Amino acid sequence: MRRTPQRAVRMLRPCFFIFVFQTKLPGVGFLKIHAPWDVLCREAEFMKLKMPTTKIYKVSQGSSIVEKVNMFLQKVTAPLQPKVGENQTENEKHLSYPFSREKMYLILVLSLQILYEQWASYSIFYKYQPIGLVRKYFGEKVGLYFAWLGVYTQMLIPAAIVGVIVFLYGCATVDNNIPSMEVCDERNNITMCPMCDRACSYWKLVTACGTARASHLFDNAATVFFAIFMALWATMFMEHWKRRQMRLNYVWDMTSFEDGEVSHTHPFSVTKLFDYKSLLLFCLFVCPMQIFVTLAIVFGVVLYRVSIMTALHMSSTPTFRTNIRATVKTTAAIINLIIIIIMDEVYGAIARWLTIMEVPKTDKSFEERLIFKTFILKFANAFTPIVYLAFFRGRIIGRPGKYLYVMGSYRMEECAHAGCLMELCIQLCITMLVANTFVDERNLINSHYLCFSGTFYGHLFCVFVSFSYLVIQFGMVTLFVASFPLAPLFALLNNVIEIRLDAKKFVTELRRPIAVRAKDIGIWYTLLRGISKVAVIVNAFVISFTSDFIPRLVYQHMYSPDGTLHGFVNHTLSYFNVSHFQPGTEPMVPMHLGYKVDVCRYKDYRDPPWSDTPYEFSREFWAILAARLAFVIVFQNVVMLMSDFVDWLIPDIPKDISIQIHKERNLVVELFMKQERGKKYRNTVRDPSPQPLRSRPSSQA
DSSP, X not given: OOOOHHHHXXXXXXXXXXXXXXXXXXXXXXXEEEOOHHHHHHHHHHHTOEEEEEEEEEOOOOSSHHHHHHHHHHHHTGGGSOSOGGGSOTTEEEEEEEOOTTSOOOOOOOOHHHHHHHTSOGGGTTSOOOHHHHHHHHOHHHHHHHHHHHHHHHHHHHHHHXXXXXXXXXXXXXXXXXXXXXXXXXXXXXXXXXXXXSSOOOEEGXXXXXXXXXXXXXXXXXXXXXXXXXXXXXXXXXXXXXXXXXXXXXXXXXXXXXXXXXXXXXXXXXXXXXXXXXXXXXXXXXHHHHHHHXXXXXXXXXXXXXXXXXXXXXXXXXXXHHSHHHHHHHHHHHHHHHHHHHHHHHHHHHHHHHHHHHOOSBHHHHHHXXXXXXXXXXXXXXXXXXXXXXXXXXXXXXXXXXXXXXXXXXXOOOOBTTBSHHHHHXXXXXXXXXXXXXXXXXXXXXHHHXXXXXXXXXXXXXXXXHHHHHHHHHHHHHHTTTTOXXXXXXXXXXXXXXXXXXXXXXXXXXXXXXXXXXXXXXXXXXXXXXXXXXXXXXXXXXXXXXXXXXXXXHIIIIIOSSSSSTTHHHHHEEEEEGGGOOTTOSOSOTTTTSSOOSEEEEESOBOOTTSSSTTSBOHHHHHHHHHHHHHHHHHHHHHHHHHHHHHHHSOSXXXXXXXXXXXXXXXXXXXXXXXXXXXXXXXXXXXXXOOOXXXXXXXXX
């Protein structure tokens, strides 16, 4: 039987006080339900909420070296702790026990003003968060989110420092980089083939001097070291969070908590749809639609790049013809960013609609399905342009005289001489810098609407909005960090502001969400773990195929006459006879450089036109390809083995927490055994009359 709102109100009247508030909006009202103290006590006893008892014991700090180091660090970081009461007695703890109306308990009162002054203020950005107070006011779920964000931001500090060191190393060695020096040397007089048909003409390699020097800042010998470091960093971050989460579970008395979930019915549905129908819809309709839309967007941006480059080459204005590559790269990255922001809203609405159609039985099931769908859609939306730049652009273009065309006349775009790594850096930089402003404003609007609207999933969405963006950011920090070592620094600067911005949003902007108990961050941990594993493979392919690290290594050890990189640029360029251009594709102004060009150069490993196999892949190409594949296999296995070793080396539960949990259990048993003995003694004193002894029945033979 379906319950009407009037029937539900009548059922609640014996236990609750109901107040109805009308608003100026037609059809919109608010229903406030006040529960008396006796009802709250009864429900707390039924849910077995663990409450602190009057028994207080001191937590032993131990005498080992690790405990002494921890005590020293606590004294050093004392000025960074917020000025709240919970940080003054860290060595004392109340014993907790499931709530009972027959026993004494404590109630902790929290002032919102303390959170505003010691948490939601930008002036104390350098201090730690009062996670205990956040949990007491907003519940364990929100407290775990801010605890995870604090650990993530703290762990970004060493990653940002190492990334800056890698970048500074590139800046310090750019003047001594032999390939860059050869590109910038005008004495080489290398003439390159046109970048497009008809409108583009021959050009000098020396004009790419700036791009070659800038690429060295991100593509140098320290890149491999930084990729290995970030893989181990991701593993240490996950292990550090597991230990921090276990410590919070102990402090918050959540070690024995089990998810007791309550089923809910979707308020807008009449009949329940089966889960397989929504899953079938997601697999057969949403995923193919996303693939089609994503490919269409990428293809549209490719056409934009090709058409704008051709138009700028044909322009008679010298200003437009000077910085063609920089203009095309920057504008294309901004267009990609705008499309990502728009499609994020579309994919988020689709994910919520599909999850609502499934009508999950519990809030946890609803949240996990919503997170999974939203993550898949938004992750693909954010990383498709980046994956295209890293692994596909410039690899399916053909060669001079036999280029690949799309839509009949549009030639596939190629990378600069230094590769597509610089464009990948620009895309990541713009996405991480510019997107933060739009994302923060959008999250504030969406969170305000859903958390304040009173929808049945509003309290889930309050944390979900910020969590989804930070997981995407974690992917940008780890997946393509080999091409952009400054990504951890940008993420660190953003998260320092993000913590206080979210805190102020929860304290001043949003309605207080429903306090939800939780002992972990749920499916988010699984997604983060998966990203950290995939990051090893992605960085291996970025180093091997996107950068010139492997070609430089192969040339230096196999083809260099003196074991250095002298002659590397000439080794990477192939020859093309300009008489082999297809009709209608040769430059309109062949004398643009002031002399006739008979042979031009292009970046590839192919045989020259005067060989027995003209324009076929050379032996150097196959040797470098084999080296690249070997590097991917070795890098992936070595780094994953090191990550698994770090995972095995660091225990999930801190030793002191394990000892204290065991000690607390013994103290709780001892406390209540003592109470039971005292109760029996009092009963004996009140009724001292001896009980008659019952005779034992005799056994019959």
